[in-house]
Amino acid sequence: MTQSAQQMFDSHRQTLEQAVEAIATRTFWTPYPESMRKYSEDAVKAAPANFEALLNQPFTLNSVGSTKQVGGEISPYGFELGINYEQPNPDELIAAMQVAMRDWREAGAQARVGVCLEILSRLNAMSPEIAQAVMHTSGQGPLMAFQAGGPHAQDRGLEAVAYAWQAMAQIPATAQWVKPQGKHDPIVMGKRFHIVPRGISLVVACSTFPTWNTYPGLFASLATGNPVMLKPHPGAILPVAITTRVAQEVLEEAGFDPCLVSLVPDTADAPLTKTLALEPAVKLIDFTGSNAFGDWLIENATQAQVFAEKAGINTVIIDSLDNLKAVTANLAFSLSLYSGQMCTTPQAIYVPKSGIATADGHVSFDDVAAALAKAVQAFLSDNDRACTVLGALQSVDTQARIDECRGLGEIVLDSESRKHAQYSDARIHTPLILKVDAAQKAAYSEERFGPISFIVATDSTAHSIELAREVIREKGAITLGAYTTDEAVADQLEELAMDVAAPLSLNLDGGIFVNQSAAFSDFHATGGNPAANASLCNQAFVASRFVVVQSRRHGQSN
Structure with a gap:
């Protein structure tokens, strides 16, 4: 583990411990306030200007290999964003991610979780600015864009990190296995247990909730060692791009390759999702969207485990x-x-x-x-x-x-x-x-x-x-x-x-509504009917994103 990653883990340890307790008790808790008044007054006042400063120019990220510019977002409130994004060559990006994954895997659970917690903390501080991006890509009203696009989305990301930490912490690094043999010497085996990521994760973001539905898959995969390709909806790229930039900055500061979280934007005229989903190196896919495409992913991307939230008749x-x-x-x-x-x-x-x-x-x-x-x-x-x-x-x-x-x-x-x-x-x-x-x-x-x-x-x-x-x-x-x-x-x-x-x-007749879902307490979807094959968030959503590989030797304990 790098020193920076260790410092990140240590600084957010209390938040992690409280999150683990919250998913066990299911009571109300959040480290990310949903009231704008709890955020820096300067950040709130500057948010509209910061958003406008992003318009009509390229959005820069750490990119791998050859790229081309794509864009075309139009605000549902009636104006063009005019932002261009670099679209990396998928083959070159996948190759780079596979190389970067080794160091990310070897860093260990504490390092990965520490980085994830720091990303979430920085995203939270940017919630007013992210709200502007969510509003003008999804069409959400300003209050909803702030709450659902900011702290509530971050809650769901943290929830996934807490489940990931809990699942990985259950696996000991080493064990000494001693089997008595009666009059003979016991058999002694030294065993090591390695948490190994599945592979590259593809998170297919939706247009209506570009952060809320993206953060669970992003952080569940990243915390468990998997590089993440974020594929935003062509109409709602900006909130995902901002998220990618923050993730890349934290990864680089912690001593890791920033390509571990990469944006792969496309356009409606030249979609990339099917191509990416069928890549042999892609082992995890998170999808939110239509029944037709969710079913296509499940039926065709057979090399990957697909976590799909589709549609139902509420x-x-x-x-x-x-x-x-x-x-x-x-x-x-x-x-x-x-x-x-x-x-x-x-x-x-x-x-x-x-x-x-x-x-x-x-x-x-x-x-x-x-x-x-x-x-x-x-x-x-x-x-x-x-x-x-x-x-x-x-x-x-x-x-x-x-x-x-x-x-x-x-x-x-x-x-x-x-x-x-x-x-x-x-x-x-x-x-x-x-x-x-x-x-x-x-x-x-x-x-x-x-x-x-x-x-x-x-x-x-x-x-x-x-x-x-x-x-x-x-x-x-x-x-x-x-x-x-x-x-x-x-x-x-x-x-x-x-x-x-x-x-x-x-019998809801007060200030709680059927279409609200609270992280750390409510399970969003169950994974038990055709509307979704996964729940946000439970142990099953996270634990299958890694495998445990053991090694054993005679007479050794480590």
Whole structure:
């Protein structure tokens, strides 16, 4: 281990120990505050100018071999970023990474973890600047871009490091094995155990959460000894490029080859992901995105272990409730947040066609639908707040999808465009809510990415549960929400959650929402249904990124 890496580990040891304790207790903890007021006032004030200083010029990184310039990002708020990035030659980069991996492996777990913790610490200090990059590539609103793109993403990265440290610490470096032989001398074997990385890791970043969905795979692979190629979405390169620059700076300061974390950008017209994914040296792939491409990776990149978060039919079941206004207000926020462009946003909301019981009496199906529409309208009535919460649509395809889906059911609340006070060309659209019958399964049982949801009229709560079971088993889900005042029904919903391996949020009507996920406590996805084959984050997500190679000799203990 280099002296610099040791110093990094020592300076962050307490944070690591607290993170390990947090994943064991699952209680609230974070070293990265989500309030902008906890960050340097100078850094917060300088963030917009620092972002603007990056525009319309090349973004420099440590690159390997021959390169070419790529770019073309356009902010969902309506302007071109004009940034060019160096695209390394994949063969030359892979060769360099394989050489660099030896020193990274030999440095040991403490060195690698220390470097990872220092990277996260520096990223945290840059959260205000990273927020600008996330906002103007993903379309997230400013507050969400700061929290999800900064401290919450860093939480998930640290969580992965904690699991990696825990998994590697369970392997002793040496052991003396003594087997008694009765009257004869015992057999003595000296054994060594080496943590060996799988190989090169490819992290395929998504456009909507370019840091939050990237950091778990990045840090899980890096901490366990694997070099990482970061392949950003062509529309959201900048946040990943900033992350790469920080990682490279820390690696170099610690005495390692900065190419151990490298950016491999591409364009929509000349994609590289399939080529990279099929490279024999690539042994780990982290992917967030569409079902079609996730399935392609799993089926074709057979030389690699693929950790894929795809898409599912996130579901809410309404049986009965105490306070209709509080529940619809809670759901209104969930449907509006980032214009439904979250892998956790509800899409199918099952309600018995006969209506539901509330503390104020029976409420019909149509009145439940109307109450939800009214709650969304009220929540978004102030345009400035609406634009902040909704953010902008990352892709023009999502905008087109809203138009396509209008004919799939009876419109309860139509989507409308909004004008942003600062960015006149921003793509901002409110939620589209449709009523459908349970028999219209083709409408609500396909993922409709964006601010599109269905209120499904079912025969009964039992029917709602059965439909949810069928759809989630076939298509998957990352979130499952439900409302009931009946404990027997609550037990059935718990059973449903286990049957379909989807995490359950029951009776949320306050400041916690079904599409929120807290690191160190909530397991994001389970890996147990078609929406994702891995969980962020658990031991399985990390431990399979390295193997243990042992050596043994007679009569020696080391």
